Amino acid sequence: MTEVDKMKLVIVTGMSGAGKTIALKMLEDLGFYCVDNLPVSLVDKFVQLVSDGGDIKKAALGIDIRNGEGLGGLEEVTEKWRSQQMDIKILFLDASDAALIKRYKETRRTHPLAGRGRLETGIGKERDRLTFLKKKADFIIDTSMLLTRELRQELEKIFQKEEDFKNMFITVMSFGFKYGIPEDADLVFDVRFLPNPYYAEELRPLTGEDSSVRDYVMQGNTAELFLCKLKDMIDFLLPNYINEGKNQLVIAIGCTGGKHRSVTVAKALYAHLKSHGEYGIRMDHRDIDKDNKRK
Incomplete structure (x- = not known):
């Protein structure tokens, strides 16, 4: 050689x-x-x-x-x-x-x-x-x-680490519908059907980053079932997008204000994709602080 x-x-x-x-x-x-x-x-x-x-x-x-x-x-x-x-x-x-x-x-x-x-x-x-x-x-x-x-x-x-790289970078974004759908979103999911912490006075000032908000959103079987189906669909889509030549994907999860439900679901999806270890991935909570700034 x-x-x-x-x-x-x-x-x-x-x-x-x-x-x-x-x-x-x-x-x-x-x-x-x-x-x-x-x-x-x-x-x-x-x-x-x-x-x-x-x-x-x-x-x-x-x-x-x-x-x-x-x-x-x-x-x-x-x-x-x-x-x-x-x-x-x-x-x-x-x-x-x-x-x-x-x-x-x-x-x-x-x-x-x-x-x-x-x-x-x-x-x-x-x-x-x-x-x-x-x-x-x-x-x-x-x-x-x-x-x-x-x-x-x-x-x-x-x-440096010489890890597997599949030419795909994913952004998982939470957002509020009242602030508009992200223009660069490839996939948009509406989670306004989930329990809304906004109507629980003690949870209203908190966000999906807090465990008490997460527990409220995830109560019952609806959120878990939705997440299961969402993860399964994304896992199916990603290899097909890569084969088609796509190298950037923005997955947008929306609720009313982009503070509680969308943040909770986005965090769960991000953790799932991160566990794969083969895609570049980032999290973006676009509207998580906007309600506070408007007051």
Whole structure:
């Protein structure tokens, strides 16, 4: 086995504005030697030079649309490396068009393919040109709703702990219907049929984070039966969504105010999915404090 075979290489790519620079910094913290925006024509030479040195065992290369027409040559290079049994992985960072547009407007940066035209047009062109890389990616992380620490957790899971990763990040969200259904929700479940702690004076100021509220919501068999059926359906859907190519899922659980019942059910579903250990997952109680803020 040659030194090239022994070195672990990660190609970090994806949509502009999806977090590649941040990901490279995080990989550097995990012990990777990182280089950003290296021309594709030089990557093979770089790998050879680094490997010949023998001191670097883990390297990460940031390669994206800034390579222009040369980006297409990456497919040939990666196929060559894989034919040599080299340990190479492709990490593709993605985000929704809405999230990318918001980030570009906040930073006032210019999209590399937009020029003086519309930002949306540039993003569309970039998606088309990166399709081949996304199809070949070993790991796809959608950063549309990820906090920086959550992205770090996912990278640690993949590259430090070397856990199973199924290219799916799930957000379990509680919300209140009176504040509107979340626009980014993929699945919405209405739990307003469950016992409402709002009408118990001592429970009204509390939330679904409190055990007394949870016990009130879960009284009887209705909540348990609903949760059983909900978990079973989600367990069935997730592998099918993954096979279809989906890598981000927002499951929204709603009650009237988003404070009691929805929080209780969302927490139970989150715990169930967390126990799987194979999906990225986060919890978001969107409206849990809104009633207090309005008073």
